[in-house]
Amino acid sequence: MGFVLLLGIGTAAYAYWKLTSGIKSDDLSANGKDGAGHETPDAFGRSPINILVIGSDARATASDCKLGGACGTAGGARADVEMVVHISADRSNATVMSIPRDLRSSWNGCHAAHHPSMGPQSNQMINSALEGGPGCSVVAVHELTGIPIDHFMMVDFSGVVTMSRAVGGVPICVDHDIYDPYSHLKLKEGPHVLEGQAALEFVRTRHGFGDSSDSRGRTAAQHIFLSSLLNQLKTKGTLSSPTRMWAIANAATQSLTVDSSLNSATKLVGLAGDLNKVPANRVTFATMQTHDLKVNGVWQTLVTNPGANNMFKSIANDQSLTAAASPASPSTAPAATAVVxxxxxxxxxxxxxxxxxxxxxxxxxxxxxxxxxxxxxxxxxxxxxxxxxxxxxxxxxxxxxxxxxxxxxxxxxxxxxxxxxxxxxxxxxxxxxxxxxxxxxxVDTQATLDGANVKLGNDNATCAQVSTFKTAIGLDASGKPTSSDHPTSSTTPTRAYALSPEVKDSAP
The missing domain is CATH 3.30.70 (Alpha-Beta Plaits)
Incomplete structure (x- = not known):
């Protein structure tokens, strides 16, 4: 749709060249053509689409280094965010499954061109697979879930900043005051419009929401952000504004690394068109179920059975989770495109x-x-x-x-x-x-979503729940919130907000 609009403003040749020349691409799988699995078409020859969306914390540029901080101690590329976006074969529904960044997993070695080789990994944090390149993350996720991966799209810190500005900001709300000195997010209770660095701080916050974990709190907040962004694009006239579409397309192509089969503006717009066919109330956001276990004195995040495995099967088998996620109300009833x-x-x-x-x-x-x-x-x-x-x-x-x-x-x-x-x-x-x-x-879709922090794409009324856990934020010797790994005491994100009047809020 964006490409058609660009053609209509009379600068098609330049626009196409400008967008396509900015796209970076890489191999889909680090282990050859079979490393990402293969889709099975339905009885009518239609195939679902599964995209691994990766948020990289690589700090590979000066701007990313400034935005992310800890440039000398970050320890190489990691996947801050990993989500499998599943678009059904009939394009009537979609599922977005978050994979907690600290999840422990095992995968085969990765040998992608222009990336460090990685031998077989056992019980490692899955976000570390990105050191072998995005194709290695694809291999790790495919081997964990059994879900075929058709494409990947990787965005860096600067990409979140640029794209949030291009859409005119993303509306969100928080149910209490919050300050997380790790991500620098500081917001007063209530609604806000986040763009630029504030948007990045929100999606990166690890200690501020829910149970203060990557497994649940962080991914739930990211789903709130993404569903708001989805509705912003669908309902605020963005898709019908050539000026806004140019800004978004330009920001996206300058910020994305995609698999080689998506290395043109035409192909990216075609993929966006497939996603745009899905009504917002037929998009289900969920976090794969995990549990924390102390092993040799160290807390580890592990897969919970059978919920997570059921979720993997549902996605791999192209089964909609929206009906099970929908409350019994007219506003969230299955769309007319769904067949019951x-x-x-x-x-x-x-x-x-x-x-x-x-x-x-x-x-x-x-x-x-x-x-x-x-x-x-x-x-x-x-x-x-x-x-x-x-x-x-x-x-x-x-x-x-x-x-x-x-x-x-x-x-x-x-x-x-x-x-x-x-x-x-x-x-x-x-x-x-x-x-x-x-x-x-x-599979039993209701059981599949149990404990998965489910959210529908048209739910804009849910505020991000600020953590009430005291261990979330540390205090230094003077009693001020700190991101130090060795705090003298701890407090909650809401109390941290009250203790930091000198710190500027991330957004009004």
């Missing part, structure tokens, strides 16, 4: 000579969550399988076909009512059509 399988009743007719054939398929549909009105009946002999539907119910019919692996060629519109599946002699056994790849049985 529990409302789809199918009449299954047996056109074969195999006794009980229709009942076998009907039971499979019931197991997959289709309406309890689904039933098996006798039918007339049929050599080929067919799926008939009434006008206006093509999407419901496609949902049935996808669940059973039926090809598009068996669908036909009829004048009658309901959806009728006739099992022909070309499908004598099994619950998936011969030669097809059926959608996997759904």
């Amino acid at each position: 399988t529990s409302a789809i009743a199918v009449q299954v007719q047996n056109g074969t000579t195999v006794r009980g054939r229709a009942n076998t398929i009907a039971q499979e549909l019931l197991r997959r969550g289709f309406s309890e009105q689904t039933a098996a009946v006798n039918g007339t002999p049929a050599t080929t399988t067919s799926l008939a539907y009434q006008a206006g119910h093509i999407r419901q019919a496609k949902a049935v076909a996808e669940a059973l692996g039926l090809p598009v060629s068996v669908l036909k519109q009829q004048s009658g009512t309901g959806i009728v599946l006739v099992i022909g002699t070309d499908w004598p056994s099994g619950t998936s059509f011969p030669g097809s790849k059926t959608a996997p049985a759904p």
